[in-house]
Amino acid sequence: MSLSTHVLDAVHGRPAHGVPVRLEQRAAGGWTVLTERVTGVDGRIADLSPGLPAGSYRLVFDTESYLGPRAFYPEVVVTFRVEGAGQHYHVPLLLSPFAYSTYRGS
Structure with a gap:
C-alpha cells in the first residue's frame, strides 16, 4: 500500500505549498505518528508511506500554518x-x- 496527498487552495485556485501533514496509525493506546512531511510547490506529498498494513490511519493537516492564526479550522x-x-x-x-x-482520489 502506498499513500499520497494533495492540498488545493480553493480561494486562490492553486496548490497549497507548505502545509505540514502528519500520518498517524491507530494503535492500542491511541494514535502513533508514523511520518511528518510538508506539501511541495505543487501542493503534493507523493510518498507519505509505502508498505502500510491494513488498519486505520489518519492524516492531520496543519491548516493554520498555511491559512494563518485566524483560520477557522486550525487543523483538518x-x-x-x-x-x-x-x-x-x-x-x-x-x-x-x-x-x-x-x-479518495486515484
Missing part, C-alpha cells in the same frame, strides 16, 4: 481505513478559510 483530520496491500491511496484536501472537503 481525515481518518481512513486501509483494507489491503498492493493498492495506492490518494487523499486530496480542498481547502478554504471556512470550509474543506476530501475524497
Whole structure:
C-alpha cells in the first residue's frame, strides 16, 4: 500500500505549498505518528508511506500554518481505513478559510 496527498487552495485556485501533514496509525493506546512531511510547490506529498498494513490511519493537516492564526479550522483530520496491500491511496484536501472537503482520489 502506498499513500499520497494533495492540498488545493480553493480561494486562490492553486496548490497549497507548505502545509505540514502528519500520518498517524491507530494503535492500542491511541494514535502513533508514523511520518511528518510538508506539501511541495505543487501542493503534493507523493510518498507519505509505502508498505502500510491494513488498519486505520489518519492524516492531520496543519491548516493554520498555511491559512494563518485566524483560520477557522486550525487543523483538518481525515481518518481512513486501509483494507489491503498492493493498492495506492490518494487523499486530496480542498481547502478554504471556512470550509474543506476530501475524497479518495486515484
